[in-house]
Every structure is written in structure tokens, then in C-alpha cells.
Amino acid sequence: MTNSPRPPGNPIPRLEHHTLERYESVWLGIAAVLAVLLFASTLASFISGTYPALRGEGGHHISGVTNGRLDPRNIAATPFAQPGLRENPDGSLEAFVVAKAFAFEPAVLRVPAGRPVTFHITSVDVMHGYEVQGTNINVSVIPGQVASFTTTFRQPGTHTTLCNEYCGIGHHNMINRVVVEAPQAP
């Protein structure tokens, strides 16, 4: 707990103010540059699109959804009443997913490989999380709010979808599937 005496006759130069101040300034510079570089590289990854960014406002064109919000007691008035994949007249694909304790609907979502799919997800009770294993799809599902993002599954296969936000006693059993199907021959 106290300073131990230096060995006699063997003076060791100790750290001193001026040297330290120089090192400090250099280190502060490195730290600041590090923070800025980190930020710049993340911005670059936004542009290259390494992850499916959420829309700032979910499902804005969907009937029954205003400013990304809907009434979770009345999803009958929205496309969430029939969860699943739907193909629009212009050929775009939209997937409607409903989270409720303790399952996602549809229990098995089938999507084609290689085509962009826009997901819209909402909850009718408490908070849930939509995590598709083996992808970087990871979204909070909040009652009253619609989460929207667009993604493309490149390879056919089956992914497990997990709820990753505590939603009650059956939370750990809220496990369903996304099946990515090989594109059909025209």
C-alpha cells in the first residue's frame, strides 16, 4: 500500500511530466482518428449495403398503416390479416409476418431465392424479435409499429426464425422457419 523504496545506488529514471505529455497527445490523436475512421468505414458499409437497413418509416404504403403505425387490436383491416408472401402486380414481392406469443405467422414462410423481398413485420401483443439464423436479419417487432426492410436470399435452404426479445413464459419456444426455394423455371 505504500511506496516501496528504490534499491539504493541504482537510480531508475521514472516517468516524468514532459515525456508523458508528448505520449498523451500522440495517443489522444490516435484515439480520435480511430473513432473517425470507424465511423467512415461504417458509412461505407451502408453504401455497399452489407446489411438490410430498416426503413425510417415502416410500411408507409400499406392500407391501415399510418406513419408506420397500426392498431394491434385491429389488424383485420390490414394485409397482416393474411400473413405470408404476396406478389404485387408489378412483380415485386412483399412478405407480411405477424408475431404473437409464442409463434410467428406464417409458421413457414416460403420465399424464392435470388429475388428481393420486402418484409413487413408487426406484433399483436408484446415486444418480440425477428432473428433469421444464418442471415443478418435481426429486427425488433413492436406492437403498434411496422418494421420494413428489403432483402434477397441468395441460396435455397431452410432458416430458423427465432424470437430474440423476451415475450413471456414461452419465449424460448417461439421458433419457426423461413424456407428459401430455388427459383422455378419459367
Add this chain to the structure above:
Amino acid sequence: MTTTPLPAPLRRADTPPVVYPIRQAPPIADAAYLASLKKVAQFYVVTAFLALFIGVMIGPLQALNYGGINLYDHPVLKALLKSYYQGLSLHGVLNALVFTQFFISGWLLYLPVRDLGARINMRFAWFTYLLMTAGLLMAAVPLLLNRSTLLYTFYPPMEGDALFYIGAAVMVGSSLLVAGQVVLTWWNWKKANPGKVTPLVAFMSVATWMMWSVASLGLILEMLGMLIPWSLGLYRGVDPLLSKTLFWWTGHAIVYFWVLPAYISWYAFIPRQAGGRTVSEPLTRLVFVLFLLNSTPVGIHHQYADPNISNLWKTIHMFLTFLIAVPSLLTAFSVTASLEDAARARGGRGLFGWITRLPWGNAIFSAQVLAMISFILGGAGGIVNANASFSPVVHNTAWIPGHFHITVGTATTLTFMGVALWFIPHLTGKRVPSMKVASVAVWTWFVGMMLFALGMHWEGLLGVTRRAQISATAQDIYQAANLAVPKALTAASGIILFVSAVLYFSVLFRMLLSRRMDNAEVTTPIPYSEAISPAGENLAAASPLVRATEPLLAYWVLAFLLVLLMYGPVLARLLSNLQLVPGWRLY
């Protein structure tokens, strides 16, 4: 930084060495007042460790769960805890919220008051302690009855009893009374000592309390404005997104409220405990000002996965989060330099060889330095979490509890465990019964937490979710072979940490139950360190950095304005699109 001994000390000829005596706390003549001050600090600290004891005893159950072993169906346990989620709620609330807040309230009330030699209103101090404890007990009732199994984030619309929200608000609110008392004490000292530089420990404490008062507003608003009236049935429903945003206003800054009190020990006391000197008081003051300004307006990086918050604000908060790494990196520099200084004073040699000369067998020292090592890894992981591109890979996976067990669970907790080994003797005049057992306890804590973190980060990368009873799923998706190693690591860590906790608490309880032996003012004084670059005592003669950091009140106002600026537009948009939903009890 010199690695080879030179014949004469390096010192510039034009700057004659100024010898500063090592600081001692200003003497307090009134023995009854000092005894009462020590007693209230002791009550805070002991209450904190009682909460930690219960919380930590539940911990191994969680670790075993992530090892694939479900003990929650055991009949004995079933009688105590209704579910895994009730156990997890208790573990999180007691360790992360109760332990930290009580310890910090005692630690950061006592230190600045002693540092300034001030006389505070002890009635008010005791009232605050009793109020905080009353809040804790109120919240504990529904928690123990499984009527508020909400985990420590209590996201609505999962609903608990009103008593839980009221108790939690009273508990958190009373910490603001401590903050107020400390800031006022400092302000009175300033008025009585015009032109003086605030001593370092008081400066750091006041800055921490100011930061917390800005940070805690989000939680207070959430509680008073939404959750309490909602749980009392006064509102039709609750807006979960608005509520979550207010929660993370506080919820991220709270980690700095947990870690800054540890930094205070790392800066001010560890150098002395290692036999060295604090590096630079001016730089330390800069670090705390940066934390005061920048800790709070970063919370939205917890909400990258949330819909209906604009990506622009998410990105701004991300940038601010990266900036807050800067003062932590400065801390890493300063604290390591002070350790090197200590080791060389003890005859340490070589580029890295000096490390062996540090007092590793002293649990007070080793606990805190192991906590720092843990924080280097935890801090690096934190930068990953704060990164919007990496976040979807790790968000709400087992990676996250892996992360915060080596930050708050080790950097903070292990530091406090080490600090308690001198702080409790200092407050009570009692002695640590066995430094050896304490030493084994802190080393095993470190090893256990490292294994836990390794296992959990690993499981998280493989897609295992957090806060899930994965040992009891109906579908066997967690039985894959590539999970076997991380699951085994996590389970083993639970056992190691259990042993560590038993050893630590045996030392702590034996100490608390022993008789008073010493006049602690003489035998265990506050371990102030000498500084290589002191701040000085007179403002007029102090360096520009010291003068620039002294007006803390101005920085406090600035911190508040920054938060308004960074949260105002986000909250305004949420409020204008309020979407109330009904509550649910699904536990």
C-alpha cells in the same frame, strides 16, 4: 517509458522539481459527525453487497442454462423461483441496478465529502438512504411474487404491478438526492474557496453525479410520464417504442454511471496501492468532462433494430458513441502508465518485464487491474455492438450478455469487490480476515468471467438468442455439434463463478461480523496517490486545461442541452405519432 537504466534521472534543467506532498483527506474534528458519515456509507455499501449476494447466487443457473442444463425444473428451485425468467429478472435487477446504485451512492457520497473536508446534513443523507431502501423493498415484493417478471429492461407492453414501477422510480429518484447533496456540497466549497482548484477526487465525483442526473432523466420521464400512470390504469395503453427510447436515454449512459466510479479508483487510488503515481490530473479532469458531455446522447445505438426511428438519428448517435471511446482510451493510457511507474519504482525492468513486479497477490490491487484487463476486451466488443453494420449479427444474441459480464459484471463489479477490501476496513475499523482467500476469489472471478464471455460471445455468433431458456426448448435447435464447446465453456464458468462468489462473500461476511480492531483513520486512510503532473491548488497559477475544466456547472448545462438536441427531434416525432397499445402479462 525508458527501458534501460540511465545514470542520472531524466529531468530538464530549466524546470526545478516541485515536490508535492501526497494528499491526505482534510481532518474532520467532530468525531460523532465522522462516525455518522462513515456509517451511512457503510450502510449503502453493505446493502449493495447483500443485493449482489442474492443476485450472484442465481447467476450459475443462468450460465448452466446456456450450457444446456436446465435446473429450473428441480422441485426445490421450483418452490423458490417460478420460472427461468423470474430468476433472470432477479439476477439482472439485483446485480445491475441495485448493487451498482447502492454501492455508488455510498462511495460517491463519502469520497467527495471527505475530499473537501465538508460538513453535510447527516439527517438528509440518512433520509436518502432510507428512501432508496424503501424503494428497493417496494419493487422487491412484486419481483419475488412473480408479479413483475419483466427482466431488467421492463419493456412495455409486458406489464407488471404498479408497485414495481413505483418502487423502482423511488429507488432511482433517491440517487438524485445523493447527486444533489454532493453537487451542493461542492458548490458551497467553491464559494468558500474562491480561486481554488477542486481536488481531483471531488472533481471526478461531482462530474459523475452531474452526468447521472442528466442521464437518469429519461428513465424518470418513462416511469412518471408513462409506466406508473399506465400500470395504475390511468391511461388507455402505452407506447412501447416511446417507452423504449426513453429507457435507452438512461440505459446506455447508466453504464458510464457504473464505470466512472471504478475509474475514480483506477485514477486516484490504484497508483498508490501499486506503489506509483497518478499520471496527470489535468488529463483526468478532461476525461471526466468528456464523459459528462458525451455519455448520454448515444442511447439510440441500442435501437438500430427498432422500426420508425430515422436512420439519420441512428447514425448520429453511432458517431457520438464512437467518440465516447476516446476518453476510455485516454484512461487506458493513463492507468497503464501509472502501473508502469509503480512497477519501475519497485525495480521492474524491460519492455514488459515490469508487469511481474506489480503486487498481484494483493486482492485489492489485482481485483481492480483484472477488472481493467476485462474492460479492454469488453470495450472493444462494445465498439462492435455500437456499429450499425455489425449490430444485426449480434443484437439480442448471447453475445450481448457475454459483453456486459466483462464490462459491468467484471470491470465494475470486480473493481468494487476489490475496493470493498479497503473501503469497508476504512469505514469500520475491521480487518480483512484473509487476503489469501480474497485473492483466490478475485482471480477465479476473473477466470470465470473470461470463460463465460468466451462461451457466450461464441454462442451469440452462432445465432443463440439472449434471455431465452434454451435448455428447455421443445425443438432441439440448440443441440448442434458446433455449439458443444461454447456451451461447455459457459456451463463451466457458472461453476467457477459460484465457487468464486462463495469465497468472496465468506471473506466479506466474516469481516463484517468481526470486531472493530483499528482506528481506521490511521491504519487505513484514503489511499491518495501522488501525481506526476498535478493540477495544483490555485486556479490562477494552474495550466489552461485545469482552468478550462474547472467550471463544471457550465458543462452540466451544456450536457443537458446536448441531450435535448440529440433526443428532442426523435422524441417529438414519436410523441406526434403516439400509438397506445394494451398491456399483457404473459409470464
